[in-house]
Structures are given as structure tokens and as C-alpha cells.
Amino acid sequence: DTEVTQTPKHLVMGMTNKKSLKCEQHMGHRAMYWYKQKAKKPPELMFVYSYEKLSINESVPSRFSPECPNSSLLNLHLHALQPEDSALYLCASSQGPDRVEGNQPQHFGDGTRLSIL
């Protein structure tokens, strides 16, 4: 069982809809991530939150809006998506960037399978 929980597991939405993806971890991790993965491709980084502040935005279109309400939660708000945005959206978390304990791996949830009609 993954320690990073993502909801919903599947989401179908129209191009005019507004929806949100949710991610939760209770490992005390201080860094959280959103990735996008298309079929037969590797995960691609979208956003990084470090200590609840956005630290990396990989030039993601504004129709994707991340939010980190607290250290355990990460949301991805979706609005006016395009069919090419259909993909698996993965959330991950890790200890954080301070490297006191050395490098630490990122741990992934099982993802939300998003389909845009």
C-alpha cells in the first residue's frame, strides 16, 4: 500500500469543467510534487512545493493551478483543460530539500487517471 494517497483514482471531465485532484501524505515529508505521465512515457515534473511554498513550476499552463493548504495536503485545480491533457497525474512526497540526512527518495501515489472529453 502506498503512503501517498491520491483521489479520485479516475476522473472524466469536459473541457469547460472545473475539478480538483487531491493528494495526502502523513509521513512528515516537507516536499510535495505533481507529475504528469502520458502512456509509454516517463513521469514529467510539473510543480514542486517545499515547506508549503511553490519552489518549482516547470512552465505549466495556467489551466493547471496547484495549491498546498498544509504540509500534508496538495491539490491540483483543473480548469478549461484540453484533450491533450488526458494523462496519469502522479503526486509524490519526500523528506525535503535540506539534505540533513542526505538525499532522500520521492515516494509516489498511485495517480489519478484523467480523461478530457
Place this chain on the structure above:
Amino acid sequence: DQQVKQNSPSLSVQEGRISILNCDYTNSMFDYFLWYKKYPAEGPTFLISISSIKDKNEDGRFTVFLNKSAKHLSLHIVPSQPGDSAVYFCAASGAQGGSEKLVFGKGTKLTVNP
């Protein structure tokens, strides 16, 4: 420009034998390397990692070797089991983006035949 390359899209081995998965990287600033395993309909699962100050790290049946001069790492699985059948991703971090920016290879699909 692919910074992390897994040139073998697939690998098939017999149960009990060794599986060797390879990965090459181009960015000499990478200092932390990881292997993830991914089953269909699940997220990537962390397997093993290695820091650039080491050349080998072992965890049970899994061993990762790092050759910095060749910018090459490999994952050895001994003995291979049918449950190891999955897609394996190599990943690296430590470039300009810091430890948070993981760059993944395209993956190698491993099939372990009973």
C-alpha cells in the same frame, strides 16, 4: 535532449537468473540516482538509490552499480522472480534544480518467465 537514457525498451529473463537493467546519463551535475519499479495502474515504487560518492549499493536481491567516469549505472536483480515483471525507471537528480528535480529515463519493461 534526454539527460537520462534507458536504451533497452524491454528485457526478458528466466526465473532464477540475473536481470541487468542499464541506464546512461549526460549531466555530470547529477549526484543522486534512483531506480523505481512500476506495475500497471500503480504509481512508481522506489526500489533503491545511490549517491555519487559511492559505486555500489545493495539491498537484498537488488544491487545498483554506478560508474561515474562512464556516466552509467545498472540495476542487478538476483535471483529474478516472476513478480519482478514490471517497468523499471532510472531517475537522477542534483542538477540545477537541486534534489527535488527528478529526471526520468523512458523505462525498461522487464519480463521474468517462470
